[in-house]
Amino acid sequence: MAETNEHGHKWTMIVDLDKCNGCNACVVACHAENNVPIASEEEVIRGRGNHWIRIERYWEGEYPDVQARFIPVFCQQCGSAPCEPVCPTYASYHSTEQNLNVQVYNRCVGTRYCGNNCPYKVRFFNWWTPEWDSPLNEQLNPDVTVRSAGVMEKCTFCIQRIRRAENDATADGRELRDGDVQPACAQACPSRALVFGDLYDPESQVSERLPAERQFKLLENLGTEPAVYYLKGEDTHVGE
Amino acid sequence: MTNLTRRNFIKIGAAGTATVILAGCDSDERWVKIETYVRSPEEEVAGNPKWFATTCRQCGAGCGVIARVINGRAVKLEGNPEHPVNRGALCARGQAGLQVLYNPDRVQTAARQDGRATRNYEPIPWNTGINQLAEALNSAGSRVAVWVGTTTPGHLVDLFTRFTDAVGAPAPVRYDLNAGFGGYAPLSNASEGVLGQAGLPTYGIGDADFILSFGAEFLGSWISAAGYGREYGEFRSKRIGKARGYLVQLEPRMSNTAASADRWIPVHPGTEVLVAQAILRLIADGSAGSQERRDLAGQFAGDVDLEEIAEQTDISVETLQTLATTFANASRPLAIPGTPVTGRDNATEAVNAINALNVVAGNLGGSGGISLTPAAPINALAAPTYSNYQDAADLIAAMTNGEIDVLLVHGANPAFELPASAGFQAALENVGLVVSFASIVDETALYADLLLPDRVYLEGWGYDVATPGFQGLPIVSGQQPVVTPLYDNVAAADVLLTAAKSVSGAASALPWTDEVAFIKDIVTQLPEAAYPAEGDDVKWAYFLQHGGWWPAEAPESEAPEVSLGGPVELGPAMYEGDPAEYPYFLHLYMSPILGDGSGASQPWLQGTPDPMTTIAWQTWVEINPRTAEELDLDDGDIVRVSSPNGTIEAPIYRYPAIRPDTLAIPIGQGHEALSRYAKDRGANPVQLVSGTPGNDGNIAWSTVRVKLEKQGENKPLAVFESTVDQGEDVHIPF
Numbered sequence: 001m002a003e004t005n006e007h008g009h010k011w012t013m014i015v016d017l018d019k020c021n022g023c024n025a026c027v028v029a030c031h032a033e034n035n036v037p038i039a040s041e042e043e044v045i046r047g048r049g050n051h052w053i054r055i056e057r058y059w060e061g062e063y064p065d066v067q068a069r070f071i072p073v074f075c076q077q078c079g080s081a082p083c084e085p086v087c088p089t090y091a092s093y094h095s096t097e098q099n100l101n102v103q104v105y106n107r108c109v110g111t112r113y114c115g116n117n118c119p120y121k122v123r124f125f126n127w128w129t130p131e132w133d134s135p136l137n138e139q140l141n142p143d144v145t146v147r148s149a150g151v152m153e154k155c156t157f158c159i160q161r162i163r164r165a166e167n168d169a170t171a172d173g174r175e176l177r178d179g180d181v182q183p184a185c186a187q188a189c190p191s192r193a194l195v196f197g198d199l200y201d202p203e204s205q206v207s208e209r210l211p212a213e214r215q216f217k218l219l220e221n222l223g224t225e226p227a228v229y230y231l232k233g234e235d236t237h238v239g240e
Numbered sequence: 241m242t243n244l245t246r247r248n249f250i251k252i253g254a255a256g257t258a259t260v261i262l263a264g265c266d267s268d269e270r271w272v273k274i275e276t277y278v279r280s281p282e283e284e285v286a287g288n289p290k291w292f293a294t295t296c297r298q299c300g301a302g303c304g305v306i307a308r309v310i311n312g313r314a315v316k317l318e319g320n321p322e323h324p325v326n327r328g329a330l331c332a333r334g335q336a337g338l339q340v341l342y343n344p345d346r347v348q349t350a351a352r353q354d355g356r357a358t359r360n361y362e363p364i365p366w367n368t369g370i371n372q373l374a375e376a377l378n379s380a381g382s383r384v385a386v387w388v389g390t391t392t393p394g395h396l397v398d399l400f401t402r403f404t405d406a407v408g409a410p411a412p413v414r415y416d417l418n419a420g421f422g423g424y425a426p427l428s429n430a431s432e433g434v435l436g437q438a439g440l441p442t443y444g445i446g447d448a449d450f451i452l453s454f455g456a457e458f459l460g461s462w463i464s465a466a467g468y469g470r471e472y473g474e475f476r477s478k479r480i481g482k483a484r485g486y487l488v489q490l491e492p493r494m495s496n497t498a499a500s501a502d503r504w505i506p507v508h509p510g511t512e513v514l515v516a517q518a519i520l521r522l523i524a525d526g527s528a529g530s531q532e533r534r535d536l537a538g539q540f541a542g543d544v545d546l547e548e549i550a551e552q553t554d555i556s557v558e559t560l561q562t563l564a565t566t567f568a569n570a571s572r573p574l575a576i577p578g579t580p581v582t583g584r585d586n587a588t589e590a591v592n593a594i595n596a597l598n599v600v601a602g603n604l605g606g607s608g609g610i611s612l613t614p615a616a617p618i619n620a621l622a623a624p625t626y627s628n629y630q631d632a633a634d635l636i637a638a639m640t641n642g643e644i645d646v647l648l649v650h651g652a653n654p655a656f657e658l659p660a661s662a663g664f665q666a667a668l669e670n671v672g673l674v675v676s677f678a679s680i681v682d683e684t685a686l687y688a689d690l691l692l693p694d695r696v697y698l699e700g701w702g703y704d705v706a707t708p709g710f711q712g713l714p715i716v717s718g719q720q721p722v723v724t725p726l727y728d729n730v731a732a733a734d735v736l737l738t739a740a741k742s743v744s745g746a747a748s749a750l751p752w753t754d755e756v757a758f759i760k761d762i763v764t765q766l767p768e769a770a771y772p773a774e775g776d777d778v779k780w781a782y783f784l785q786h787g788g789w790w791p792a793e794a795p796e797s798e799a800p801e802v803s804l805g806g807p808v809e810l811g812p813a814m815y816e817g818d819p820a821e822y823p824y825f826l827h828l829y830m831s832p833i834l835g836d837g838s839g840a841s842q843p844w845l846q847g848t849p850d851p852m853t854t855i856a857w858q859t860w861v862e863i864n865p866r867t868a869e870e871l872d873l874d875d876g877d878i879v880r881v882s883s884p885n886g887t888i889e890a891p892i893y894r895y896p897a898i899r900p901d902t903l904a905i906p907i908g909q910g911h912e913a914l915s916r917y918a919k920d921r922g923a924n925p926v927q928l929v930s931g932t933p934g935n936d937g938n939i940a941w942s943t944v945r946v947k948l949e950k951q952g953e954n955k956p957l958a959v960f961e962s963t964v965d966q967g968e969d970v971h972i973p974f
Contacts, residue, residue, distance in 0.1 A: 018484075019476045021459040021500035022851030023469055024833060028335040028844050032316055038847035041857035041921075044958035054960065055851055057499075059896050063864060064506055066897045068499035068852065133344040133916075135726065136843070138313045142287060187318060190329035190469025191476065234484060 008097040009176075010199040010227065011157050012206045013186070015072055017233045018214075019193035022055045022070040026185035026194065030074075033158060033184035035144050037130035050124040052155040053185050069233065072194070074185070075122045075155035076218060077101050079225030083114035083123060091152070099227065100157055110150035119219050123154045157196075158183035178204040199227075286311065292722040293320055293787030295704050297651075297697035298333040298340070299835055300390025300418050300624075301325060301464035302706035302715070304787040305334060307698060307722035314338055314698055314723050319466065320787045322770075324713045325706050326466040332848060333835050334466060339842035340696050341726065345915035346679050347693035348727040356668070356687045366730050369692050373646075374739040376673045377746075380645035382408035385635055389416035390424075391838070392651030393702030393719060394624060395759050396733050399750065400648070403740055406749035413635050415627040416652040417836035417907065417926075421828075421941055422463050423582020423591075425628035430591035431612060434604055436801035439612040439623060442708035443576050446474030447608030449483050450570035452519075452563065454512040454594055455491040455942075456578030459500055461830035467710055472500070482572075488563065490515060490555075491580060493827045493862060493904040494897030496851040506899045509825040510813030510943060511553040512581050513593040515560065517542055517807070518549045520596060522564035529568025533600050537568075540596040542807035552812060572608045573601045579829070583941030584813035585934050593808035605800045606712075613709035614795050616716055618765050623707050630937030632658070639667035646673045650694065650732055655683035656837055656911060656924065659939075661885055662931030677732045680841055682914045694732035699725040701733075701755050703763065703788070712794030716766065720784050731755055763789065816930060817884050817945030826883060826946045827904040828925055834908030840918035850906065853893050854960040859922030861948075862895035862904040871948065875963075878951040881905065883944045886927035891955045903946060 030036060030053045039049045053074040060067045081101045083092050091107035092114045094100075115123040129149040132140070140146060143160040147153045158181075165180040178197050186194035197204035206229075214232040289308045296303045296317075304323025308316040317337050321328035350369035351361040377384060384407060386400045392414070400412045419425070424440055432438045445451065445458065445468055458468040475485035489498035490507040498504040507515060521544050523529060523537035550557045567573045575597035581590045595610075603609025613623055632654070638644055640663065647668070654664045668674055668687050676688035679696050694700065702719035709715045733755035740746040752758040763783050764776040770792040773782040783789055815825070830836060832851060839845040849856050861879055863871075873879065876891045881903065890905065898904055909922025934940045957963075 016476075019473050021469070021472060022496040022832075023459060023465065024332045024848050024851055025330060025335060025466075025469070027848050028332040029330070031844050031847075032335055032338060038843045039856075040847075041958045044847070044856050044960065045956045047963075049847075049849070049856070049960045051849075051960070054849070057852060057854060057961065063866070063896055063898070063900070066494070067504075068494060068897060070496075070499065070851065135342045136339065136344060138342045139315060139338040141315050142310055184316070187328070188330045188335060190326070190331060190466045191473030192329075192470075193473065 008099065008200070010099045011077065011162070012197060012199045013157070013183075013228045014195040014206055014209055014231060015228060016193045016195070016231045017069070017071060018231065019191040020055070020070045020072055021191060022057065023190060024055060025188045025190055026053050026072060027051055027055065029184040029188035030155070032139070033141055033144070034156070035140050035146050043127070048127055052122070052124070052153070071230070073120060073122060073218070074228075075101060076120055076224065076226035076228045077157060079227065080223060082117040082119060082222075082224060086113040086117045087111075088113070098159070098162065100159065102159070103152060103154055103156070105145055105147050105151050105153070108151045110152065112152060114152055119222055119224065123152050126151050126153065289315075292720060293718065293785060294698065294722055295393075295702065295717040295719040295787070296330070296334045296337060297391045297393060297719075298337055298839070299461070299465070301467055302704040302717040303330065303334055303466050304717055305330060305337070306787070309722055312723060314341060323717070323787055324710050324715050324790050325464065325717070327470055329466045329470045331465040331469060332833055333839050333845065336839065336842045336844040337698060339844055340679070341698040341723070343680055343841055343915055345681075345841070346696075346727065347681060347691055349729065350693070351691040353689055353691065356674070356689065359686065361691065366728070369690060370730070370735055370738050372690060373675060373692065373735065374742045376646045377407075377739055377743045380672075383643060383645040384409045384648070385638070385644045385646070386412035386648045386650075387632075387635065387652050387654065388412050388414050388650050389652030390414070390418040390626070391416070393697070393700070394704040395702045395755065395762070396650065397624065398620070399733050399736055399755075399758065402749050403736060403746055406746040407743065413627045413631050414625070415629060415632040417657040417830065419626040420629055420657070420939055421579055421583070421830055421836070421907070423577070423579055423587065423938070424626040426582040426587035426591050426936060426938060427577070428626065429588045430595055433592050433804035434595045434599055434800065434802055435610070435612050436803070437612065440626070440707050441610045442613060442710060443468070443574060443610055444603070444608040445471035445574065447482065448475060448572045448574040449485050450566055450573040451475070451485060451487045451576060452567060452573070452597065453487065453489045453497065453501070453576045454516070454578055455489070455580035456576040457495045457497045457829060457832070458576065459497040460495055460832035461835045462578065464708060467708070471710070486566070491578070492825065492899045492902045493829070493895070494852070495829060496832055499852065499897075504897070505555060505559070508552060508554040509580065509827065509899075509902060510584060510815060512577070513590050513808070513810045514549045514553050514812060515555060515563075516575070516593045516597055517544050517809070518546055518560045519564040519567060520600065520807070521546065522561055523568045523600060526564060526568065528565040533568055533602070536600045536602075540600065540807050542809045567597065567601070572603060574598065574603060574609060575601070580942045583938065584943050585936065585940060586810055587934070587936040587938050589808055589810050592804055593810055596804060596808060599802055599804060604802065605797055611712065611797070613707050614712060614714045614797065616705055616714045617767050618762070620762050620765070621705050621716055623705050628937040629939045630933045633662065633933045636663055636667045639671050642670040644671050646675065647671045648675045648677070649684050649688070650677040653678070653682045653684045653838070655687060656914075657926060659885055659927050659929050659931040680915050683912050686913055692732065692735050693729050695721075695725050695729050698722050700731050701759055703759055712797065713790045714795070716763070716789040718763070718783050718786075718788040733758070813943045815943045815945050816940065819945060822883065822945035822947045823901070824946050824948060825899070825902045826928055826944050827898070827902050828907055828929070828941055829904060831906040831908035837908045837911065838914070840908055840911055840921070841915040843917050846917050849960040853895065855893065855957055856960065857921065857958045859890045859906065859909040859925070860893040860957065861890050862893050862898050864898050864900040864902075865894040865896060867900045868892060868894045871950065873950060874954070876954045876957050878953040878955055880949040880951055881925075881928065881946050882949070883928040883946045885930050885944070888923035888925055888927055889951060890923045891957060893957060903948065
């Protein structure tokens with residue numbers, strides 16, 4: 001389902017819910033890559049947990065006919081994003097080149113309007129300036145800003161990796177290839193439930209896999225035009 | 241003293257630096273050097289990463305990792321795409337390995353404890369520590385014991401084994417929660433019946449099209465999380481010749497593996513083998529599957545009463561029939577026994593009962609079934625063997641009897657991982673010298689006299705024979721430092737090699753100058769790998785560059801010799817505790833995030849929500865909401881859970897997918913030590929099981945009954961999910 005555009009990229013994630021088993025490898029990978037602070041026990045109890053990608057778990061039915069389902073949720077990089085028009089400082093804006101929702105940390109004054117307006121609840125507010133007990137600060141990724149108190153943050157599709165891959169490709173005098181960019185979550189995923197790529201590239205894995213029979217988008221009826229495609233779990237009830 | 245001019249001062253300074261570097265390592269190829277920006281090496285571009293392949297030691301699986309290093313700092317771990325165990329994948333614990341390296345509570349030098357459990361540590365020079373160890377080893381003779389775990393690197397276990405052999409001491413005990421709770425010993429022993437020899441089997445999940453898992457949490461902390469996670473992705477894929485796999489998980493509490501299954505069956509605890517026996521009977525008497533499968537099933541099916549089994553297992557005859565038919569008709573069915581099977585009485589026999597299904601399936605030896613990791617091509621690299629709990633209990637008994645003068649502990653934490661009734665701490669009183677190699681003071685190091693902290697895996701050398709291996713390949717995973725060691729610590733292997741020089745009998749068995757010489761000696765003996773390399777130096781360089789050794793193609797395997805003859809007639813598991821006093825079954829599981837509990841020292845893992853409950857930082861008790869209602873319990877209500885062996889307190893979490901007669905508690909928290917992040921947090925449910933070896937020499941992890949008492953207090957749960965009860969009707973205000 002490649003879309004064509006001479007300029008830029010349309011970064012897309014496919015989440016195959018048939019393969020996601022809630023192992024949380026993506027969650028820790030994202031914390032490590034993006035310098036996302038860990039909320040203490042007290043902060044989690046106050047509802048201030050911060051994970052750019054999280055595994056939502058839904059219960060269906062009652063014992064013994066009960067079913068749990070996992071849905072990894074992160075910024076859906078909406079084409080028509082509710083978070084963008086409400087930002088008074090243009091900290092939250094749309095990159096037309098990358099087709100991403102971008103957050104400019106040093107414009108953000110912490111009104112939290114964007115978080116309020118996001119139907120996916122994937123924007124997180126820094127209630128405190130993050131601290132790392134020395135020498136845990138050594139683990140910080142120098143490619144990613146550490147956000148201070150009062151700033152809103154969210155999943156960027158690992159924009160620093162996109163930039164690095166683009167720079168490397170330019171230095172080699174070639175076009176970006178499918179697979180050059182791997183966000184930390186997709187790279188770690190043991191079962192390969194997360195597949196990332198450019199929908200403008202007809203050869204990319206995401207273009208080849210879409211459209212898929214099982215595809216849907218989260219809260220699509222809100223008209224947000226998410227860039228993330230979910231593939232429903234298959235319920236092949238053999239022999240039933 | 242010469243006149244100290246500015247020019248001379250610089251010269252002396254430069255010479256001093258050079259000396260330090262030379263003294264720090266024998267060969268400059270061995271260390272990554274940290275350089276300041278102002279004197280950067282020519283090839284170093286500020287902000288440009290370097291990548292080093294090494295091996296993860298967060299569990300025993302031996303996944304290949306690649307560390308991203310910028311200006312001497314390790315900033316990210318990725319799976320090694322070439323490595324046959326994980327093929328680029330890495331689990332949550334593997335990702336968190338940086339916090340093993342940069343943990344703020346690491347022991348930074350050798351230390352002596354002034355009185356056990358006093359936490360009164362006095363730093364000592366390494367020479368003093370090594371000398372004390374050498375003297376103790378010399379006078380102990382064969383009265384030495386070594387206790388290692390699954391996370392101890394293979395080269396170190398091999399060196400310890402050479403040492404104990406040389407002094408006539410018993411081989412090291414390799415036992416920890418990963419091996420014990422994972423059931424390594426019963427699984428290995430049972431391989432003898434179906435694969436012709438003992439060994440930890442590999443389950444070919446990826447190529448199977450129907451899996452009956454008897455409580456094996458292969459998507460949790462069981463044996464090889466990234467390896468089996470990768471296989472699970474394959475299992476769910478459709479390929480030419482293979483349909484999307486169908487998974488049935490039988491266990492009393494829905495784990496994240498069961499949540500991912502196509503069907504979860506809350507089997508009555510302890511009756512897993514009856515299900516297997518019923519399925520064998522039904523295949524034998526039915527018309528599904530090939531004649532060969534039906535004949536084989538007839539060979540293994542005992543004289544069983546299906547109605548009775550249906551009652552005992554809480555699984556209807558129709559469901560049993562469905563499972564039997566599907567298993568018989570599947571092209572590549574697979575049966576996997578998990579902790580509910582390996583943690584019961586007669587565990588090996590129980591595993592055999594499940595394995596009989598694999599014999600019927602005809603999936604022994606090849607890919608897609610169960611197989612043994614092929615032996616590495618040189619004798620020095622035999623597949624690791626794991627001890628049964630009996631071996632650990634025997635060692636504890638020997639310690640109690642005063643037969644052990646020196647105990648060395650590396651990569652295991654028995655004071656946390658064993659119930660108090662195992663008597664480990666008490667037995668230490670009769671051991672002259674207890675030496676811990678732990679990099680963070682853990683519960684066992686609290687009782688140590690001497691701390692000789694090993695370098696952690698991201699700053700140390702090693703190799704590891706990956707078991708289970710995958711794709712039928714023998715795999716020797718390589719480990720190298722990705723950063724300069726953070727602290728003034730000496731590698732445990734170097735401590736041993738140095739100390740052994742002055743121990744009579746041991747010096748000739750351990751002739752190597754240091755651990756790198758030993759590893760290099762072994763590695764260069766390996767034949768051709770998947771990558772071409774000629775000459776010792778190139779072989780060694782490529783071993784480090786690729787992250788290990790494995791051949792391009794799997795060696796041809798011979799059909800295994802099945803000696804499992806007839807039906808395994810085994811009743812339901814025997815439970816400890818009188819049902820009148822202890823009304824609930826206890827279902828323990830290793831936290832999928834914290835693993836064996838060592839993960840509790842890492843804030844990334846502490847702060848990651850449990851996949852099923854979304855709880856972070858805490859221990860909780862899972863109870864069916866209906867049972868909770870009967871007992872007037874709400875989320876967060878503190879309860880006291882008691883078994884005949886012990887008691888813990890923790891808050892309640894009402895869990896919709898657990899049997900009403902069962903309570904489930906994750907293992908991982910409840911530390912007295914192990915860094916500021918783990919200490920005094922949650923409870924350790926290991927205390928609820930018995931430390932007396934069962935009739936199969938194992939710990940009865942899954943066969944104890946408990947009771948519940950409300951404590952009248954409430955602790956808010958650190959849940960990430962919404963705590964607003966949305967009920968049936970959800971009103972969205974827009």
